[in-house]
Amino acid sequence: MTSQLPMMETGRFRSEPPVGSQRPEVRPRGQGAVLVTGACGRLGKHLVRVLHRERSVVGVDRRPFPDKPKDVRHEQVDIRRKKLKDIFRSEPIEAVVHLGIMHDPRASQAEHHSWNVAGFQKLLEYVAQFDVPKLVVLSSANVYGPQPDNAQFLTEDAPLLGGARFGDIRDLIEVDMLAQGFFWKHPGTETVILRPVHILGSVHNAASNFLRLPTIPTLMGFDPMVQVVNEADVVRALGCALAPSKRGIYNIGGPEPLPLSRAIKILERPSLPVPYSLGKAVLKRLWSFRLTTFPAPELDHIRYVCMVDDSRARNELGYRSEVPIEETLRSVDIPA
């Protein structure tokens, strides 16, 4: 009798969410594969290399994955294309980890939107259609945005105001919101949204690139407290999120917070304090001449506090950051 139930429930585009405990196991756990989007990014590669030891992994990225582990299946697919559906069809997918978010400040807004939002919508559609039991989305603590009136430690309920001063990250907020909507609409899928603080390591994001500068510019008279997390810790958090019965939104913090100046001191780099108005004007000019990869509104990150309270991740996910602060900071200099 119970074996009949699943068949009835697995309709395409289930609009009615199944009642909590009645939700059938679509397939026994531990048999399907984990699909990782953006598998060829630095973080994606790192995750795939850790994950493939325990589970079968399907990497999806439009870039090639030349040095992939042998047992990993890699599909060189643009997630906006129909071909993505074939992957879901060909192999039982037990979990989807969405890392494939584009944040290239030079790419156009339209490209960002089509890749980040439209592509993610496609992915969500297939997750719902194929009843994938787990979805993990890597958002970012940047969605809260650095604001002068931020609480020192933002909880997961804080409004996502990151786009207020910096329009270019609105699509990242939209991705977070889409995932939240999906969380409520499809209770059958355990949706986990992770919002890590600035990720440092071999990754090429604004925070790591900033700390890689030979002389680090700072804003005169501003020295906000910052939180950073090593990519290895983020991979660990993703692993925690993949555990069964975990769902919800979690801030991911790193080791203890510290003032920006102290972080620069640990890196033993010279810093150059610049008045805010001058720094902003110069950065705008450099940006328009394509001499820098930092858009001027990102200066707010070295001006105001944007820190998170990660106690929920510690208590519910069992996540602990293990890389100490010095090592986390110095990891930006280690070539991948």
Add this chain to the structure above:
Amino acid sequence: MTETSRSLARIGGRLRFTAPFARRLLDTASTSVDEWLTTKLGEEFSARLSRVPLNLTKTGVDPFGMDPQWAKYALASIAFLHRHYFRTEVSGTENIPAGRVLLIANHSGQIPIDGALIGASLFMDVEPPRIMRAMVEKWTQTLPFVSLFFSRVGQVVGVPENAKHLLMNEEALLVFPEGVRGISKPFSKRYQLADFGLGFMRLAIETGTPIVPIAVIGGEEQYISVGNFDALAKLLHAPVVPILPQLLLPFGALPLPTRYRIAFGEPMRFGGDPDDDDAIIEEKVFLVRATVQSMLNRGLKTRKSIFF
């Protein structure tokens, strides 16, 4: 990109050349300041500093960005004012409980010297010494140096989440429920409490924090305000612009050296639902307000002189 970073590196290199000299200068300066501190405030000052319960992380600051090295100098300068300029008389220090506490005081004096002096007495006169936390206006965070200074000496942005977080960490938090209405009182309204906000009471009930009422006497006479310049305040987007005739005198910008008297009352504890109606919360707030007012009246009655 590489172009800019190279030129930045060049500037950085030049800075590095002058850095050792500047550092030696700074070191000499800080040692002589340290010596001066010991002579003025006694050996006790550094001893007290080492006894303050702090919640530091491995990077040497607390999670709110307070750095004991900075706090030391800020405290020292305030302690100097406390002992030698305002010659504060402190009473009732035994009323400060050990753990979390909400300090509720009357606000006066046009600039918040009263807050600084309560902080100084909590450090200099209370056993064990405490570092008081207070909340600052949100817009101060947009000001260079000011935001940095506030954060390093332990002042946090005035949002309810921060207040709750601090009390949960067993800190001593100062709140002036009168707000701007209190600090900008004209001289004719001195020592008459303005309306209290209700937020502090909800916070105290929610976190189970005892409230210590504080009466500060002496602040109202430091700047004699004859009224507020409302039109100008509106124009400058400032909360108030007081009219202070004494600013016309030489050294008039300095507050008058009145003698401050700070009295800590017995801790008050409140129970109930933090989300009760305003009317119910208001009754409890009235109790605190009445306590502070009667402490003020009693203090004023026994005061012989404003300056001594």
